[in-house]
Amino acid sequence: MVVENLKMAIAALVANKMRSFLTMLGIIIGIGSVIAIVAIGDTVRRIVSSIYENFGATQSIIYPNFQDDSGYRLSDDFTKDDIETLKKVFGNQLAYIDTNGSASGDVKTRMGINKVTLTGADYNFIDFQSFKITSGRFFSQSDIKQQRYVAVIEDTAALKMFGTENATGRTFRQKLNGALREFLVIGIYHLDISPVQKLFMGNNQSVSAYIPSSFFYGNDESTAFSLRIFADKSFKGEKLARFNNDFIEYLAKMKNRKKEDYYIVDVGAQMSQVDQFLGGVSVAMGGIAAISLLVGGIGIMNIMLVSVTERTREIGTRKALGATTGDILTQFLIESAVISAIGGTIGIIIASAGMSIVGALLKQSVVIKPVAVLLAVGFSAVVGIFFGIYPAQKAAKRDPIECLRYE
């Protein structure tokens, strides 16, 4: 019986091609926009979380936030000894630490003048970053210890400064701690980011280079009042928060400050906040898109009511030939469900294909979750059945005598 009804429903839809298509269009647009918006939301979430992962999810930056009037003291600087002490105290829990130092200035090469940002990095910094060394090498422990004037630069920086990505062995001069120094390029790194990710990260005009973190210890020549730390990679959520708290507590005691004198920017916590926010936005947008699905459903109900009136005689005839109320109900219900299901399927195909094409053009892989697709299919079937019930009941309850008399 269901198979028969399906065949009849498809025959009825084929008989009124244009009308069926226009009715489906509401569902196509509804389902399509739900899928597209949820996919955009999920893709943005992935982009943002990948940006955070580039930074390292267990990374925290500690800044001073001195409460008393005396302000900044000389003893607040983080010296080489401080760093060594913290390493010893926290052991394996503290996977990485430096003084979060950087310096930027103009570098003149044959290619012209470029603003270069030098960032301090310890030899194991590369373990926490997603960039790849494409030629040369990263810093060795002795580079750090002996404060060698060496730099690892981004491939795009190399291109701007030297006109080639293959710039290992080249040198450039930049002012550091008051004196002009010559740095030897010992390695080139590549950060793999899509244009869309770049858009989210903002457009930074300066080019990036890493130099040994030992240049940025607090001493007579330079100040260092901030720390960059990475907790053990396995730390997450509460465990990470507890570690950060312990760290600040110890730091404050060590520097003869109060715990409140420092504040900590915790990448992991920020990431989960942003992710939660984006998730909420995504659900809200999907909900708004679902309203168009409602409109599509009303379209189905409308056309089914027209169809029931048009086919009054058919209903009367079928009843005279032995169709029960349930038979007629099923027939019309299946017809509206079929409209909705076909519309939903087309909507999913169009939205997925469209998103994939846009993603390919932007070189950004698109996230289309199977759960979202299944939900959309289910929802469109529910819409078809829900909005089909009233017209189908109307058809099923009609009096066969009146239907047969209908002109």
Added chain:
Amino acid sequence: MDEIIILEDLVKIYDTGAIKVLGLNRINLSIKRGEFVAIMGHSGSGKSTLLNILGCLDRPTLGHYYLDGVDVADMTQDELSRVRNKKIGFVFQSFNLISRMTVLKNVEVPMIYAKLGPAKRRQKAAELLEQVGLGARINHEPNELSGGQRQRVAIARALANDPPLILADEPTGNLDSQASVEIMELFAKLHQNGSTVVVVTHEDNIAEYTHRILTFKDGVLESDRINESPTPVSDNVGLGSRKS
């Protein structure tokens, strides 16, 4: 059970709210299995009301209607649907074939509701269409056929579930005289093969094909006469022998 139809003190009152209209007033009637009967009367005579009740499309207000030995007066709508499906073959004035469906599919409809398998249905429908002389047109749609041909399809459809009763409502009302003759000869042939056929008509020449003529007036059975000399049927009517 010799009688296919027994009506006992059958009354139908239409309640239109303000006034009550007496559609049928105490009808007592029986029709034997294998009879060929005409129901005549002018409009408003009650013949359509009687047809609706005989066809189980409507229920009597009072009295009993035994169809094939079963009282159908108090059945629910869905029970009546099943009775119509199994026991009654309808032929309508305006054919009431379903457009957008082939002739073959149309004949299959009653068998679909009888839950017959697809292969059996198709075979039976094709056989029936062959019997009414439309074997070559089973894949045509109704609007590609003449009125007479459409009514033949409707007759094939009426026979689909081998019902004990064929009910025809003005079956020649929309046909020219040539087609009318063909259709009435087809009914006569069905009767010869053992079917019970009841034809509602207001035309005397149509009623003359039958063997018993019931005339209604103002909701009452006015006369019930045996037609001694039914219109003879030519032998070239294409209907093979049917088991009934």
